[in-house]
Amino acid sequence: MTATGRVASAADDAAAAFPAAVAADRFAARQLAVGAAPARQPARKRQHGREDRDAARKAALIQAAATLIWLPQAALIAWAIGGLAHGAPASAMLAPAAGVLGLGLLRAALDALGVRQAFRGARPTLTARRRAACEAIAARSPLDMNRVASGEAAAIVGEQAEAVQAWLSRFQPARMKASIVPLVILACVVPFSWVAGLILLVAAPLIPLFMALIGWRAKAASEAQLVEMGAMNAFLLDRLRGLATIRTLGAVEATATRLRANAETVRRKTMAVLRIAFLSSAVLELFSALGVALVAVYIGFHLLGQLPFGAWGGKLTLAQGLFILLLAPAFFDPLRELSAVWHDKAAGEAAMAALDRLSTPDTAGEALPLPGARQPETPADAAASPFPMGPPLEISLPAGPLAVAAHDLGFRYPGATAHALPEAFSIDIAAGERVALLGPSGDGKSTLLALLAGLAAPQHGVIAIGGQPLNDANVAGLRQRMAWIGQQPHIFTGALEANVSLGRPAPDVGASARQALRWANLADVAANRGGAIIGEGGVGLSGGEALRLALARAAFNHNAGLVLADEPTAHLDRATASAVTESLLDLAEGRTLIVATHDPELAARMDRTIRLAATDAPEERT
Numbered sequence: 124m125t126a127t128g129r130v131a132s133a134a135d136d137a138a139a140a141f142p143a144a145v146a147a148d149r150f151a152a153r154q155l156a157v158g159a160a161p162a163r164q165p166a167r168k169r170q171h172g173r174e175d176r177d178a179a180r181k182a183a184l185i186q187a188a189a190t191l192i193w194l195p196q197a198a199l200i201a202w203a204i205g206g207l208a209h210g211a212p213a214s215a216m217l218a219p220a221a222g223v224l225g226l227g228l229l230r231a232a233l234d235a236l237g238v239r240q241a242f243r244g245a246r247p248t249l250t251a252r253r254r255a256a257c258e259a260i261a262a263r264s265p266l267d268m269n270r271v272a273s274g275e276a277a278a279i280v281g282e283q284a285e286a287v288q289a290w291l292s293r294f295q296p297a298r299m300k301a302s303i304v305p306l307v308i309l310a311c312v313v314p315f316s317w318v319a320g321l322i323l324l325v326a327a328p329l330i331p332l333f334m335a336l337i338g339w340r341a342k343a344a345s346e347a348q349l350v351e352m353g354a355m356n357a358f359l360l361d362r363l364r365g366l367a368t369i370r371t372l373g374a375v376e377a378t379a380t381r382l383r384a385n386a387e388t389v390r391r392k393t394m395a396v397l398r399i400a401f402l403s404s405a406v407l408e409l410f411s412a413l414g415v416a417l418v419a420v421y422i423g424f425h426l427l428g429q430l431p432f433g434a435w436g437g438k439l440t441l442a443q444g445l446f447i448l449l450l451a452p453a454f455f456d457p458l459r460e461l462s463a464v465w466h467d468k469a470a471g472e473a474a475m476a477a478l479d480r481l482s483t484p485d486t487a488g489e490a491l492p493l494p495g496a497r498q499p500e501t502p503a504d505a506a507a508s509p510f511p512m513g514p515p516l517e518i519s520l521p522a523g524p525l526a527v528a529a530h531d532l533g534f535r536y537p538g539a540t541a542h543a544l545p546e547a548f549s550i551d552i553a554a555g556e557r558v559a560l561l562g563p564s565g566d567g568k569s570t571l572l573a574l575l576a577g578l579a580a581p582q583h584g585v586i587a588i589g590g591q592p593l594n595d596a597n598v599a600g601l602r603q604r605m606a607w608i609g610q611q612p613h614i615f616t617g618a619l620e621a622n623v624s625l626g627r628p629a630p631d632v633g634a635s636a637r638q639a640l641r642w643a644n645l646a647d648v649a650a651n652r653g654g655a656i657i658g659e660g661g662v663g664l665s666g667g668e669a670l671r672l673a674l675a676r677a678a679f680n681h682n683a684g685l686v687l688a689d690e691p692t693a694h695l696d697r698a699t700a701s702a703v704t705e706s707l708l709d710l711a712e713g714r715t716l717i718v719a720t721h722d723p724e725l726a727a728r729m730d731r732t733i734r735l736a737a738t739d740a741p742e743e744r745t
């Protein structure tokens with residue numbers, strides 16, 4: 124892909140990330156407009172964090188209380204059966220049965236309440252993490268080659284992040300239950316029998332010990348699985364996009380082999396995670412079964428008089444023995460539950476780490492930030508901030524064509540040794556002027572257009588659009604006054620009209636989109652399709668039609684005072700190129716037009732040409 128193509132598709136990627144990018148832009152604008160907001164943020168952040176933790180603790184306590192209701196239930200059952208054994212009538216069972224039933228209902232209600240609160244408490248945390256990750260992705264320039272692959276980002280933010288919800292909503296309550304319930308049960312058992320208490324006490328710590336040992340491996344295995352899964356998604360999405368190239372160049376078999384190898388690695392890593400999950404369950408079941416069996420054996424033989432010790436010098440009654448027997452499995456239940464969610468913890472922590480990786484700003488200086496985009500500091504900041512949708516910062520620019528001035532520009536892509544633009548490059552374009560940028564391939568024409576569109580910031584020099592400096596504060600507002608026509612416009616899956624409006628506001632979106640389609644001579648194509656959906660990547664449109672669609676997108680924005688076009692006639696036959704040239708000139712009426720081109724016929728129709736060459740000074744002609 125040529126550099127121009129990369130810029131074009133990168134710009135279109137920015138459009139794909141439209142909601143997140145707009146959100147980030149708007150947030151940045153609001154932050155700047157409301158000067159006091161950043162100062163208020165830390166206090167709000169702390170409060171949110173405290174509220175989240177309090178809500179989670181409350182939910183966990185409610186669930187622990189629900190579990191403890193089993194104690195009076197067990198006491199009632201043991202007391203009733205003990206009474207029966209001592210000859211009490213069956214009618215004496217009614218009161219304890221009603222008690223057990225009533226307590227059971229209360230327990231179910233408390234449990235449901237606790238689970239609901241835990242879920243509700245975890246959701247905002249996950250949402251904040253997701254938002255921080257999306258904002259960090261949207262804060263990278265679409266020209267940034269080091270941006271995370273789209274497939275990987277989609278897999279992490281869309282799918283893997285859900286593991287965080289399961290971890291936060293289930294692990295904390297399980298941990299709380301595991302730390303409260305066994306102790307309370309032990310405190311109830313020991314006054315009756317120190318031997319039963321001792322058996323429980325010895326069996327219990329073995330479980331967390333083994334869980335911790337297994338947990339280390341589980342986290343590493345989950346992380347490895349998520350990384351592999353993200354890489355496979357990224358590979359798959361990339362190759363699906365380039366399916367035509369792969370097919371036509373006969374690379375199907377090689378791609379399928381690589382995909383098979385990737386899938387095999389994912390399978391192995393998934394099996395490793397499952398093996399650890401099964402192993403941890405087996406260890407736990409073994410120890411809890413042993414613990415319950417030992418208590419049962421002791422109580423049984425004690426009641427038979429074979430083991431007459433362990434009840435503080437006396438002998439347990441049937442009711443006391445039954446009570447201890449009923450409590451023994453309940454003693455291990457919270458530990459078993461903790462083990463069941465142990466895997467959630469490993470998967471949740473791995474997903475959280477993946478989200479953090481996406482939202483951590485690039486400290487190695489290899490990132491190319493998108494000017495004006497909000498740079499999220501931490502996910503907690505994202506949680507504390509108001510939802511960043513709102514009106515964009517209004518920019519006071521007169522309607523009509525916009526002048527463009529750039530002075531002493533210098534720009535180097537991250538990691539590149541050479542500058543992408545001629546040294547200390549300057550241009551002055553009057554409002555309403557039509558200018559062609561000429562120069563050999565790789566001289567920086569697309570890069571210059573991208574800098575003027577505010578898709579990246581020059582390392583030195585200044586740009587002014589309509590007399591306003593292009594900076595973080597007003598880049599979002601200025602972009603709304605520009606129209607961009609990429610060389611390889613990205614066509615989204617959807618109707619032609621939706622592809623023209625791209626969700627942008629207009630008084631009557633449908634009518635404006637249809638008008639733009641008519642203007643771009645696409646009305647017949649739209650009529651022939653009958654509102655049908657255009658396939659992914661523009662399948663169903665010819666190259667010329669795709670370009671006319673890009674022109675329609677530009678024409679949709681009536682506010683645009685500056686049109687930036689990147690090689691609009693490249694790869695077109697002469698007749699189509701002439702038609703596109705005429706449309707472009709029509710679009711430029713009452714606007715400023717800057718077009719990067721290798722087409723001499725298009726350049727000849729401009730008022731002036733500017734040559735980008737490292738050695739020559741910009742050359743002009745009228």
Ligand SMILES: Nc1ncnc2c1ncn2[C@@H]1O[C@H](COP(=O)(O)OP(=O)(O)OP(=O)(O)O)[C@@H](O)[C@H]1O
Nearest residue numbers: 125126127266268536543564565566567568569570
């Ligand atoms: N996103 C990018 N990341 C890193 N380097 C880039 C990127 N885009 C372009 N370049 C490099 O910057 C230089 C200028 O590229 P640019 O696309 O601006 O040239 P161009 O004059 O538009 O070329 P063409 O006429 O072929 O479209 C080239 O050396 C190119 O390899």
